[in-house]
Amino acid sequence: MVYLIKIFLIFLLAISLNSCNLTSEKSQNQTLAIIVNQADPLSVKIGHYYRQKHHIPKRLLIEVKFAPHRSVLSPQEFQKIQAQVQSRTPANIQSYALTWARPYRVGCMSITSAFALGFDATYCAKGCTPTKPNPYFHSHSSQPYTDFGIRTTMAIAATNFEQAKQLIDRGVASDATYPQGTAYLMDTTDKARNVRAALYNNIKENLGKRLPIKVIKANSLTNQSDVLFYFTGLANIPNLETNRFVSGAIGDHLTSFGGQLTDSRQMSSLRWLEAGATGSYGTVVEPCNFPQKFPHPGLVMYYYLHGDTLINAYWKSVAWVGQGLFIGEPLARPFGRSSL
Template sequence: MCGLRQLCVLLSGLLPAAVLAAVSPSQLAIVINTNDPDSRETGRYYRQQRHIPEQNIIEIALPVTAVVSEQVFNQQRQALYRQTPANVQFYALAWTQPYRVGCMSITSAITFGFDKAYCAKGCNATRRSAYYNFDGDAPYDSLGIRPSMLLAGSSPAQVEAMIDRGVKSDGSFPGGTAYLLSTTDKARNVRAWRYPVIRQRLSSRLKIQLLEADALKDKHDVLFYFTGRARVQAVQSNRFLPGAIADHLTSWGGVLFGKKQMSVLKWLDAGATGSYGTVIEPCAFTQKFPNPGIVIDRYTRGESLIEAYWKSVAWPGQGLFVGEPLASPFATRRQSE
């Protein structure tokens, strides 16, 4: 794990907020699963709300199941890349299932291609992402990858509500709070050692509260909420601002349905705009989860949700990114967008 000195280095080069959002609608493609009627509707709605160019709407055919095989996935990813315009840097995946490909999450498999180097048998490291804390704004041009995010929800209506929150967040420069919770769950509280440095480095930019608690309750200004628990209580008692990011470090948060641990969809149901969870047992490697300091830093200086969130995870192969990719609360968009 990174030491305190390394974390300080990562947060030392802080810049003022950007004026314009880095990612434009023309740089993002919407991927529709033709086997899923809800995917078509989600894709249509997202294109309308975000003014995505028609040529950036791409169709593939995946089974509507939690897990897809490596063979089927590889065929469809090849079809996806053949159809993708050269200027596209990111993908929005317009479905809730599948969310896993073999031993990888669907978002990482789309981004990197299926590669077992991004998987782990037991408690082991996985391949590091070249996009981790990367300063460029064109990952395909620079690194040959297109980071992806799932437009997922517990229902089509919830997905549309999440999209609306992302759109509403743009240029809002919210006066919300980052809540960093240190819990009694020692196995899942492994990010808490970072919190004092994060507050020290970023508190001039927004309010940051460090709390020793297993749950946050009745707060009305939640912009960031990071914790470590298998299940998080009282999530619905809080008000999440448009563009809010929230996640809980646990083993199965990215298993969207059917696990005893809390699904990341619960955060979105409660009003968050983005979340993250693993689909395969990761063990308590902090590198397999978002680094809250990097997320907060990059998001609050104008990067979009997909940029700031993806850049915060060093080993993302087993992790699922869910949310509205273009949400940019600390940036404004050109009128043409």
């Protein structure tokens, strides 16, 4: 409860700082590098398509090579790969886009957090304990590497090229469209996974003038055609495929293993992207139900609506990020440079 009060005060502070500058001096396609695994033909194909669609310079496509089709990399193997990536990364690069669904984990960390923060066991947890905090949490900066020494990372995750292509195309199509849609905040019957519901009414009060927000006491959303945000807490989400997501939409479910993309006993976060969302999130090892280890819906909505890219808005919303995996189209930016 102390955490919920503290995080709400942080959220109110964010709302009050409408004058903050979120605009980077360099265009986004010059400050993101794409990492492809040459041993994985799908990764290579996704990387080249993404570079083409965003007109990213060829020098910002970084090739590495390691055995694909594994869920987990050891910290030792990862550190060798990361050293290669870092040696080829220009100093101005602020973010990375990975182009695979597997591996999704490095030791006890998610692979997106490992690339962003370096492998560091203090970002992990044994049992239900806190972890080292995310230095980019609730930041007004659009230059995470320049200002904090981390390169925010997101995986353009898919199990086939058509799914990846559709995801990328949705993100590109959404840019600066200022889409009309609704935020659905689900208050479920799953007491352990429903901990974010305590934030919902305050989020509605503070952001309700910016977009329609519906707090719904139900375990699923069905047959809605305007889904812009969808946040819930369940191990498996019924009826997800019956809804239509607006291009650029974000959706995630608070559960233990949503970030185990290809072999989870719960619903994989990939299901959100396959249903039409443009970004999602899940944890790769048991996080317990700390809200700090999952996106704060109010903060991700606020920064996204303010004009941040999907990758930066999502990263700013998770206080303890080491166990969490970000997936989607990193450069999606439906609300332009500033919309508040």
